[in-house]
Amino acid sequence: MSLFQTLLAFGLATSTSLVAASPQRPSRPPFGLPPFSGGGQTAGSPAYPLYSAALPIPPVAQPLFTETINGTAIQYYEATIQSFQKQIYPNLGKANLVGYNGSSPGATYIIPRGTETVIRYVNRGKASSAVHLHGSYTHSVWDGWADDDMQIGQYKDYYYPNTESGRTMWYHDHADMHTASDAYYGQAGFYIIHDPAEDSLGLPRGEYDVPLALTDKIYKSNGDLASPDGSTVNFFGDVIEVNGQPWPYMKVEPRKYRFRLCDMALSRSFDLYLVDQNNNPIQFQIIASDSGLFSAPVNSKDVTISMGERYEIVIDFSGFKGTNMTLKNGQQISQIREFQNTDKVMRFVVGTTVRDASNNAVPSSLNPAVPWPAQRATVDHTFNFQLGGAAQWTVNGVDFNDPNNRVLARPPQGTVERWRFRHTGGPAVHPVHLHLVNMQVVSRSGGARGLLPYEAAGLKDVVMLAPGEAVDVLAVYGPWNGMYMFHCHNLIHEDAHMMAAFNTTRLAALGYEYNSTQQFENPMDARFTAKAYDAAQFSDAARRRAVSAFAALNAYAPASALMAAEAAVYQTAGYKGDASSVTAVATAAPVSTGVGFVNPAVAATSTALFGRETGAATPFQA
Numbered sequence: 001m002s003l004f005q006t007l008l009a010f011g012l013a014t015s016t017s018l019v020a021a022s023p024q025r026p027s028r029p030p031f032g033l034p035p036f037s038g039g040g041q042t043a044g045s046p047a048y049p050l051y052s053a054a055l056p057i058p059p060v061a062q063p064l065f066t067e068t069i070n071g072t073a074i075q076y077y078e079a080t081i082q083s084f085q086k087q088i089y090p091n092l093g094k095a096n097l098v099g100y101n102g103s104s105p106g107a108t109y110i111i112p113r114g115t116e117t118v119i120r121y122v123n124r125g126k127a128s129s130a131v132h133l134h135g136s137y138t139h140s141v142w143d144g145w146a147d148d149d150m151q152i153g154q155y156k157d158y159y160y161p162n163t164e165s166g167r168t169m170w171y172h173d174h175a176d177m178h179t180a181s182d183a184y185y186g187q188a189g190f191y192i193i194h195d196p197a198e199d200s201l202g203l204p205r206g207e208y209d210v211p212l213a214l215t216d217k218i219y220k221s222n223g224d225l226a227s228p229d230g231s232t233v234n235f236f237g238d239v240i241e242v243n244g245q246p247w248p249y250m251k252v253e254p255r256k257y258r259f260r261l262c263d264m265a266l267s268r269s270f271d272l273y274l275v276d277q278n279n280n281p282i283q284f285q286i287i288a289s290d291s292g293l294f295s296a297p298v299n300s301k302d303v304t305i306s307m308g309e310r311y312e313i314v315i316d317f318s319g320f321k322g323t324n325m326t327l328k329n330g331q332q333i334s335q336i337r338e339f340q341n342t343d344k345v346m347r348f349v350v351g352t353t354v355r356d357a358s359n360n361a362v363p364s365s366l367n368p369a370v371p372w373p374a375q376r377a378t379v380d381h382t383f384n385f386q387l388g389g390a391a392q393w394t395v396n397g398v399d400f401n402d403p404n405n406r407v408l409a410r411p412p413q414g415t416v417e418r419w420r421f422r423h424t425g426g427p428a429v430h431p432v433h434l435h436l437v438n439m440q441v442v443s444r445s446g447g448a449r450g451l452l453p454y455e456a457a458g459l460k461d462v463v464m465l466a467p468g469e470a471v472d473v474l475a476v477y478g479p480w481n482g483m484y485m486f487h488c489h490n491l492i493h494e495d496a497h498m499m500a501a502f503n504t505t506r507l508a509a510l511g512y513e514y515n516s517t518q519q520f521e522n523p524m525d526a527r528f529t530a531k532a533y534d535a536a537q538f539s540d541a542a543r544r545r546a547v548s549a550f551a552a553l554n555a556y557a558p559a560s561a562l563m564a565a566e567a568a569v570y571q572t573a574g575y576k577g578d579a580s581s582v583t584a585v586a587t588a589a590p591v592s593t594g595v596g597f598v599n600p601a602v603a604a605t606s607t608a609l610f611g612r613e614t615g616a617a618t619p620f621q622a
């Protein structure tokens with residue numbers, strides 16, 4: 001039996017066995033929630049006491065210096081990819097990690113909008129690396145193209161614009177074929193663009209604005225991590241971590257807090273909900289997603305978040321003085337393996353006094369200027385995220401390691417295209433991530449969910465596909481021309497080649513002499529690839545010379561003028577799509593194993609899940 005057949009068999013077996021097994025699951029009878037399927041099961045991790053350690057907050061990255069050149073501030077940072085140890089289990093040995101400057105998650109970058117950054121990464125880790133700033137319209141040469149990697153002993157300078165709207169981004173390794181293990185062992189962190197224009201909104205700030213990185217892990221009996229290597233379909237841990245700490249608690253004041261959620265797990269999506277100590281679900285407000293603030297907050301009792309997605313929520317603890325509240329996970333579809341405590345995430349211990357009552361608001365209007373793309377009914381491309389084709393996991397049957405076929409779209413710079421993503425196979429969810437662009441999710445068909453209100457409320461760069469689903473997205477393919485990846489963010493799949501590319505082609509019709517001599521469209525441009533470590537390049541003078549050299553490129557300054565010029569071209573010229581110019585690829589017929597995968601008994605539908613939660617509360621159980 002080939003691996004491909006094994007995967008198929010596994011998928012079908014998983015589907016049917018979980019459906020058949022559900023009557024035997026331990027029955028938890030609160031208010032019509034589907035029974036939690038993970039009771040009593042572990043993946044082998046030693047038991048960990050729930051809510052026994054405080055939530056760690058990653059350190060804030062500090063620049064080595066800031067230069068202002070031609071009116072633009074540029075901050076310079078350095079980070080070394082290195083091995084380190086961290087005590088996770090109090091009574092066992094330490095876990096061995098590899099992360100940025102010995103921190104996991106990595107330090108949080110908090111960058112004022114409009115301040116450019118140069119981040120020099122030095123690879124002293126255990127494998128090659130390529131750093132991707134997820135959510136930024138970075139030029140292709142600094143976007144973390146999977147083959148543009150730093151070997152051990154090399155360094156590379158990444159240059160970022162930070163001119164987009166305020167948003168929660170994240171940075172993580174993107175090296176070809178080992179992104180999953182690199183992220184798992186620590187190469188991931190937050191990167192926040194702070195727009196000072198948002199300060200007047202009165203949203204929670206400072207210590208009341210908290211990043212929460214969600215992951216799942218498996219530990220060995222000695223306290224070290226078990227490796228995800230060898231996973232071919234999914235990796236599911238039995239230990240839920242927030243900011244690198246299993247099931248933490250956080251002491252909060254009885255006021256509003258802003259939480260920036262990012263799912264940094266390999267294969268686990270979550271459906272997060274909040275309960276009080278009587279296990280009643282408590283409503284919160286969702287104010288932002290991948291590309292920044294919504295026009296208006298969305299009230300919800302849950303938020304589904306898949307790998308790579310970000311949602312920002314505001315929880316008002318003011319009515320819960322002196323009590324405990326718990327953030328839980330209700331994501332139960334048969335493709336996701338649950339364990340004893342994977343329905344629990346973290347605890348909030350609500351105090352009785354507020355030290356700072358300012359910035360304690362969520363206004364009804366958050367961002368009146370969300371840059372929605374022009375509407376377009378024509379579907380320019382359909383992409384099947386499937387099992388099979390040139391490799392085990394593919395996009396339209398294509399393997400990323402086939403350079404002659406992997407470029408699946410060539411939208412001219414500045415065009416709006418409508419792309420359709422279909423989940424056409426595999427016992428897993430496929431969160432689809434487009435580099436460069438911000439997407440408007442316009443429809444979801446198939447499956448049980450439909451388009452979720454908070455998915456439609458803002459622009460995004462990841463959208464989750466559950467089995468059987470098809471999603472349409474609109475995006476402006478710009479502002480830059482260049483070659484970019486798009487792929488499944490289930491990192492097991494990404495490493496197994498469920499990754500392709502689009503080339504936003506340069507638009508001669510612009511008549512806009514933007515950097516005609518300094519192109520940045522080739523991700524393997526030798527001017528910018530990694531170089532061997534050289535101590536002479538790490539003197540203060542050498543670092544400042546590097547920053548000056550980047551500033552002289554004029555790489556990002558014309559963004560707003562460029563976008564306006566692109567929009568003007570297409571308002572008059574119209575657009576017929578680029579499909580005819582795309583080289584034909586050997587597209588395998590989609591292998592649909594999706595039929596029957598969404599278990600109707602436990603379909604995780606945002607409204608359905610909580611529409612049923614109207615009965616009497618049950619006693620709280622940790």
Ligand SMILES: [Cu+2]
Pocket residue numbers: 385428429430431488489490493494498
């Ligand atoms: Cu996938």
